[in-house]
Amino acid sequence: MKNQHDNVRRLRRSLPGMALVAAAALVACGGSNDAAITPPVTPPPSPAAPVTPAAPALSAQIAARTHYFGLENVDQKSGEIRKDLVVMSWLSNTTYAAAINGKVVLLDASLLRRQDLPEGRTPTTLEEMTAAMPSYILVGKAAPGYTDLAAHIAFKAGATLIGTQEQCDAMETDAKRQQAYAGTAQVLKCSAIVPRGQPEGRSVSALPLADLGACVRAIKQTDASVANADPSLPPAAFDWSADSDLRDIAFWPPGQSATDGVGTSAAANTTSLVYHLTLGGGRNFAITWHDRSGSFKELAPAVAAQLRTLPKTDVHIGSVDVGNPTVNGLRDAAYYLQAVDSKIFFLSGQDAAAQRAGAYNTSELVKRELQNAMAHIGMTDPASPELRVNFDPYDYIKPHYMTFDPAAPAWQRASDRISSTACE
């Protein structure tokens, strides 16, 4: 606990140096204006620093938000999103667009098979993600496949990135490269929820975001995986290339990849963050999301211990794209389910894992393998958590499938964990 409190204090001390520039250039719908991360004294931006461009037309903002969050949830005149629901859309791999307290939050920022037009297998574009005018972008893993578009969108929309200090640095580097800016002024706003150099599993960092009505918690973790089979469990192996949907290539022929060249140069490493968001206002609804899953049983037991200290989770969205499926099946992912102990689990990242292996639309098989893994590690109640599967590409951008009413009484159970880490 002391470590956690120390970490919060360190975070607060570092905030004035984190959130910089562009506050005055916030645009119609989006951009963060959270007082908790706005420095009391904002250093003047470098005269040479690129400035946030004009916002996309309001009609484009409304169209993007309507696509991601549903016509019934978006005001067609102002683009405002209803605040009483949490609405999420799967954009592919581990990237989601979320509407929380009426604000747009991206979880990662990358698109599989990205094209310039939304006519391919992935039905959205960088342009549309930008037009949604996110206020925040949570960085799970700063690497291709996860944050290719994060710096670009953050700059264009005035969004605040959240990640480790190293991830903030990587995103800043991306932005400067993309804007051809060689100066020293900050281009992006980025809140380092985890300070530089923190070991994995050291603590649960917490960051209140008033405009989201949320407490964001993060645990630094590793996605490294063991190469040997777990001798304590029944043998398991999963082949991502098996049983591909042979119709897929006819339904969704490969198109022209995006030509804008936007990407990330973040160096590959094993660091990623597990995020936990508790919504405020007395609604007590919580989401856990992580875009990578490592072998924490052997390599980072401290991460598992920290996961178990998190407050209760209602909806858990977690990557099943583990690093050792041929020797341990989806065991590593199952351990996250066990540690988080949520009410609902959404599989994530299975589309990217399958496509890397040359297979398509295999989510049903992934679900079954995950169920096997859950049984192997002792999760014997088939209804806990309830598995909800998004099938690619059919469930990309189906906001109604991931709409939650935080006020619903059913989220509260006597067995819920109590928070051991205050946000304040």
Add this chain to the structure above:
Amino acid sequence: MTKTENARIIHLAAFARRATVAATVALAGASLQAQTTGIPTGGPTSLEATVKARQHFFGFENVDAATGAVRADRLIMSWLTTTTFAVAANGKIFMLDGYINEDQVVAPPARKRTPTGLQELVDLKPEWIFIGHGHSDHTAYVANVAYRTGATMFGAAEHCTAMQTDTTRQFGAGATAKCTAVLPAGAPIGATALDLPFLKPALCLNVVRHLHGAATPRDTSIPANGIEFTAGEDPREAKLWGTGPAAFPNVRSVGSPGGDLSVMYHFTFPGSRAFSFASFDTVGPYKELAPQLIPVLSAFPATDVLIGAVSGANSPTNGLRDPAIYIRDLQPRVFIPSHHDESQRRRGAKGSAGELWKRNLLTSMNHVGIDQARQPEVRFLNDPYDYARPSLLTFDPSSARWDKTGGRANPTCN
């Protein structure tokens, strides 16, 4: 609405008084002697089972775990195969049709493709069951579920007659079907009954007799767009799902009278938005065979969410032209397809072909002249993955999306 159309309307004030064929609530007991062997009897297993069934069909977050009550401020529906849906609307629990395709006994480790069955429908404890038409792939379980739960069935008078036959055959000569006729015997195609009182104050009800599916020659006024039942099927289906004998082969419907007599139901939430949803469980080629439906459906009260059969005998010849014509005339804001799963698999197709059928529907809507701006949001359902997936079919009736200003009116419930 013309005078002729008005004449078709059956003003139900008087009709409603005599419409209840039998109102005797005759909940079956375990001791009742079934007249046909293999007929399950007895009511819902327990309150716990009812809660579990409702959580399955409507999402645990929408169900009171102590009472089984479902939140009243949403329309929540679950597709249970073919044209059968479990519905929670304004707190009322009911079913559209009552048939489970491939309700089979599948031995583990093979997996059952259909994630529900007859007993779960009983445990759901519906208050009402609406019969779209009388064929057994829509009504096989209706009489059984209704008798065992006390649910009231609704249909044309002919359907009520058939349900009484089913009830007698399954539960004995003294068993009475609780069925309310929404249309009198012999009502012609195009007959409507508006603002029926049976569901008030929770919901308002409109009905229209429409046309059962049929094959017609190719419509040469529009581009060819036929689709074979095997088109788009998933070759992995047989590997993914097990099969087995029918769980309840003797629970079926005689299917007549009223086999192809088809009724569309239209429900409205009371309130300023007049949010409405409707369902037709067979899709007829009324352009050729019943053109009198065109003005009737074109003048029908506004429909926000329309569930409609999209597959039938006319699919190979005319694709999804017929459901597109229903959409053209009813002008829903959201369209949800049904029946394509059973329709394909009954004919030997592997199924799970939603993507191709969705594309055919989109093309068909263009062909029949629906401007892009007026085309509804299509929430296509892919079998079997979208069975019992209520999040896909949850609607907030209070949303501004359903505002009727400047559009077709829904005077129902006013």
